[in-house]
Amino acid sequence: MTENDTTFAAQNEKAKSKKATLAAQIARLVRREGLDYEAWRYVSKAVRKACQLRPAKKGLKLPKILNTDEFRRFYLIVDQANDVQHGLMLRLLFYTAVRVSELCNIEVADVDLETCKIRVNQGKGDKDRYVLFGKSFATALRTHIAAHPKNRWVFQTRRSSRYTARRVQQIVKFYAEKAGVRATPHTFRHQAITWLTRHSGMADAELQLITGHARRETLAIYQHMALDGQLEERYQQTMKDAGL
Numbered sequence: 001m002t003e004n005d006t007t008f009a010a011q012n013e014k015a016k017s018k019k020a021t022l023a024a025q026i027a028r029l030v031r032r033e034g035l036d037y038e039a040w041r042y043v044s045k046a047v048r049k050a051c052q053l054r055p056a057k058k059g060l061k062l063p064k065i066l067n068t069d070e071f072r073r074f075y076l077i078v079d080q081a082n083d084v085q086h087g088l089m090l091r092l093l094f095y096t097a098v099r100v101s102e103l104c105n106i107e108v109a110d111v112d113l114e115t116c117k118i119r120v121n122q123g124k125g126d127k128d129r130y131v132l133f134g135k136s137f138a139t140a141l142r143t144h145i146a147a148h149p150k151n152r153w154v155f156q157t158r159r160s161s162r163y164t165a166r167r168v169q170q171i172v173k174f175y176a177e178k179a180g181v182r183a184t185p186h187t188f189r190h191q192a193i194t195w196l197t198r199h200s201g202m203a204d205a206e207l208q209l210i211t212g213h214a215r216r217e218t219l220a221i222y223q224h225m226a227l228d229g230q231l232e233e234r235y236q237q238t239m240k241d242a243g244l
Contacts, residue, residue, distance in 0.1 A: 063190035070181040077179040088144055089155050096131040097192035100165045100185035106154045113142050131210055134239035200238040206231050
């Protein structure tokens with residue numbers, strides 16, 4: 001470590017110590033005043049406004065996705081493993097564009113095989129929404145659910161517990177390494193949204209609705225209830241063309 005590195009590390013530790021001391025002082029003040037969560041939110045917002053504190057603007061980073069050959073090769077490796085549950089799980093990541101935590105929390109009761117919809121409960125931001133999956137995929141999903149009538153969650157471990165996000169990440173990493181690609185569960189969310197953006201002709205508001213991105217909160221409540229008609233038809237055709 002150079003002298004400059006040592007100096008920087010010392011300054012960094014000193015800054016952390018000052019912040020920790022300030023945080024402890026604020027915590028004592030909050031407890032003394034008996035502030036609950038909402039009161040603390042109000043106070044912290046007011047302080048930020050009074051001090052004109054704003055977060056630094058972040059540059060736009062494009063998500064990394066697989067090219068067509070990598071995408072096909074990944075799922076080919078998955079299929080060659082002959083693990084039905086893994087195959088279904090990793091396809092559902094793409095078809096629905098759900099986040100890995102949302103995937104793990106999908107219960108059998110949340111799946112509507114007739115309309116090819118899944119209710120995502122308490123997704124990111126504690127929001128509920130519906131996502132779609134392809135009609136061609138419904139048959140395989142129906143067979144899987146029928147073969148495990150006692151399952152609470154669509155995907156369960158041998159111990160009858162739901163998969164953890166960490167375990168799904170490990171599964172994706174295993175197949176990705178065998179396929180010679182770099183991917184995480186979130187890669188397939190980006191992959192699906194990119195595919196739909198390029199090929200479905202859906203409006204931004206429609207994509208926002210089925211992928212669970214933030215904003216449009218007020219209208220989204222009513223839009224979720226009306227998730228049918230032409231939107232579903234375009235979705236079904238687009239996912240069918242993916243060829244999985």
